[in-house]
Amino acid sequence: xxxxxxxxxxxxxxxxxxxxxxxxxxxxxxxxxxxxxxxxxxxxxxxxxxxxxxxxxxxxxxxxxxxxxxxxxxxxxxxxxxxxxxxxxxxxxxxxxxxxxxxxxxxxxxxxxxxxxxxxxxxxxxxxxxxxxxxxxxxxxxxxxxxxxxxxxxxxxxxxxxxxxxxxxxxxxxxxxxxxxxxxxxxxxxxxxxxxxxxxxxxxxxxxxxxxxxxxxxxxxxxxxxxxxxxxxxxxxxxxxxxxxxxxxxxxxxxxxxxxxxxxxxxxxxxxxxxxxxxxxxxxxxxxxxxxxxxxxxxxxxxxxxxxxxxxxxxxxxxxxxxxxxxxxxxxxxxxxxxxxxxxxxxxxxxxxxxxxxxxxxxxxxxxxxxxxxxxxxxx
Numbered sequence: 491x492x493x494x495x496x497x498x499x500x501x502x503x504x505x506x507x508x509x510x511x512x513x514x515x516x517x518x519x520x521x522x523x524x525x526x527x528x529x530x531x532x533x534x535x536x537x538x539x540x541x542x543x544x545x546x547x548x549x550x551x552x553x554x555x556x557x558x559x560x561x562x563x564x565x566x567x568x569x570x571x572x573x574x575x576x577x578x579x580x581x582x583x584x585x586x587x588x589x590x591x592x593x594x595x596x597x598x599x600x601x602x603x604x605x606x607x608x609x610x611x612x613x614x615x616x617x618x619x620x621x622x623x624x625x626x627x628x629x630x631x632x633x634x635x636x637x638x639x640x641x642x643x644x645x646x647x648x649x650x651x652x653x654x655x656x657x658x659x660x661x662x663x664x665x666x667x668x669x670x671x672x673x674x675x676x677x678x679x680x681x682x683x684x685x686x687x688x689x690x691x692x693x694x695x696x697x698x699x700x701x702x703x704x705x706x707x708x709x710x711x712x713x714x715x716x717x718x719x720x721x722x723x724x725x726x727x728x729x730x731x732x733x734x735x736x737x738x739x740x741x742x743x744x745x746x747x748x749x750x751x752x753x754x755x756x757x758x759x760x761x762x763x764x765x766x767x768x769x770x771x772x773x774x775x776x777x778x779x780x781x782x783x784x785x786x787x788x789x790x791x792x793x794x795x796x797x798x799x800x801x802x803x804x805x806x807x808x809x810x811x812x813x814x815x816x817x818x819x820x821x822x823x824x825x826x827x828x829x830x831x832x833x834x835x836x837x838x839x840x841x842x843x844x845x846x847x848x849x850x851x852x853x854x855x856x857x858x859x860x861x862x863x864x865x866x867x868x869x870x
Contacts, residue, residue, distance in 0.1 A: 567856070567857040567858055569858065569859075570652075570656045573856075574652070574858060575649055575652060575653060577852065577853060577856040577858060578648050578649045578651075578652040578853070579645045579646075579648065579649030580645070580852070581648060581848070581849045581852035581853055581856075582644040582645050582646075582647055582648025582649055582849060583641045583642075583644050583645040584644075584848055584849075584852060585644055585648065585844075585845040585846070585848040585849040585852070586640045586641060586643055586644025586645075586647070586648075586845060587637055587638075587640050587641030587644055588848065589841050589844045589845050589848070590636050590637070590640035590841065591633055591636050591637040591640070592844075593837050593840070593841055594629075594630050594631075594632060594633045594636055595617060595629045595630060596613070596833060596836070596837040597632070597636065597701070597837065598620070598629065598630075598631055598632060598701050599613050599616040599617065599830075599833065600830045600833045600834055600837065601698060601701045601702050601799050602616070602701065602702055603616075603829055603830045603833070604795070604796045604799040604800065604829050604830050605702045605799055605800060605803050605804075607822075607826065607829045607830075613833060617629055624705075631700055631701055631706055632696075632697045632698075632700040632701040632706075634710045634711045635693040635694070635696040635697040635700065635710075635711045635714065636693075636697050638693055638711055639689075639690050639692075639693025639694055639696075639697060640690065640693075642686075642689045642690065642693070643686045643687070643689055643690035644686075644845075646682065646685055646686035646689050647679075647682050647683055647686040647742060648682075648849060649682075650681065650682035650685055650686065651678055651679055651682040651746060653682075654677070654678035654679075654681045654682055655674060655675070655678040658674055658677055658678055659674060662674065671750070672747055672751065675743075675746050675747040675750050675751075676743045676746075676747050678746070679742045679743050679745070679746035679747065680739050680742070680743050682742070683735075683738050683739045683741075683742035683743070684735065684739060686738070686742075687731065687734050687735055687738050687739070688731070690734065690738075691727060691728050691730060691731045691734055692715060692727035692728070693711065694730060694734060694798070694802070695714075695718060695726070695727050695728075695729065695730055695802055696708060696711055696714030696715060696718065696727075698730070698798070698799055698802035698803060699714065699718075699802060699803065700714065702799060702802070702803040703803070715727065722807065729801065729802070729805055730798050730801050730802045730805075732811055733794055733797045733798045733801055733811075733815070734798055736794040736797070737791045737794030737795045737797075737798050738791070740790050740791050740794070741787045741790060741791035742787075744783065744786050744787045744790050744791070745783050745784070745787045745842060748782070748783040748786050748787075749779050749780055749783040749842075749846060749861070749862060750861065750862045752778075752779040752782050752783060752862075753775060753776070753779040753861070753862030753863050754862055754863050756775050756778065756779060756863070757775070757862075757863040764859075764860075764863040765859075769851070769854050772850065772854070772860045773847050773850060773851050773854075773860075775860075775863075776843075776846045776847045776849075776850040776851075776860055776861070776862075777843040777844070777846065777847040778843070779843075779846060779862065780842045780843035780844070780845060780846030780847065781839045781840065781842065781843030782839075783842055783846075784838045784839035784840070784841060784842025784843060785835055785838070785839045787838055787842060788831070788834045788835045788837075788838035788839065789831070789835070792827070792828060792830075792831050792834055793827035793828070795834065796822070796826070796827050796828070796829055796830070797815060797818060797819075797827070800818040800821075800822070801814055801815070801818065804818070846861070849861070
């Protein structure tokens with residue numbers, strides 16, 4: 491049966507690479523209708539290359555867009571750093587300086603009615619008389635010492651408040667600081683206002699004298715300071731410091747403590763967390779809390795505010811503080827301490843609401859969270 495199988499030599503010749511049988515010449519044949527056309531292969535290759543390049547460029551563009559988005563996204567900066575305190579100081583400067591200057595017409599009428607309750611019957615009647623007698627500029631009498639004084643005061647007040655709040659909180663510890671947070675707000679704000687009023691007092695003296703004397707005795711802030719020091723010495727700028735402390739420290743304690751409490755109550759009643767809301771919603775909460783806090787501030791500090799106006803207007807040279815207060819109280823009585831309260835409620839409510847809105851918006855602009863509504867510390 492061996493004739494049925496090829497021999498070893500035949501297999502070697504048939505499958506060897508050198509064998510002539512394995513060398514097949516490519517036959518040039520014409521493509522049939524059912525065969526692919528080779529001349530179109532190049533077109534398919536160009537299309538695939540273009541698609542690959544487009545996908546690559548799209549991926550690179552997406553990466554660059556992500557990098558740009560991350561760079562432009564607001565970053566939460568670390569609290570209680572020099573940058574944070576600088577932002578709080580400048581935010582307070584903007585918040586208080588701009589808002590107090592904007593309400594100068596209201597403040598002008600309030601001060602004049604505190605000194606002489608029979609001078610005007612109402613705000614609009616007062617502005618009409620002032621405009622006819624002194625022109626539009628007369629309605630903004632005292633804007634210069636108001637702007638400079640309350641800019642400095644706002645910078646000191648908000649900057650020191652954040653500092654004292656952190657310092658007292660660290661001394662008390664996280665749990666006690668949250669448990670007695672109202673006491674913390676009161677002490678921090680009182681400490682901050684004590685220092686802020688020392689900076690405010692000279693400008694307040696010039697402002698009150700310009701607004702309660704007709705015509706105003708000074709051309710502006712520098713002129714007023716120079717004339718007061720020339721006539722009364724440096725003490726003339728600080729004759730209203732004690733009543734200013736009596737007015738501003740309770741006012742600021744109420745302003746900060748009530749604001750923090752009201753804002754916390756608002757966020758507790760809203761769905762979700764504070765961080766779930768955008769800038770617009772958070773600044774709206776700040777304005778609402780500030781306006782409500784301002785109403786309480788106006789009522790608490792108004793008697794001292796009346797006395798500040800009276801002392802700066804008519805305290806005699808060399809007259810003691812207690813004697814001056816007693817003399818003015820005999821003149822106006824208890825009810826006189828509340829002269830101009832409705833005007834001041836409107837003014838201080840709007841003022842305080844705008845101040846907190848500007849301050850918190852500036853903090854967010856700088857990359858810090860708004861004031862109030864903080865979560866309780868985690869229990870270990």
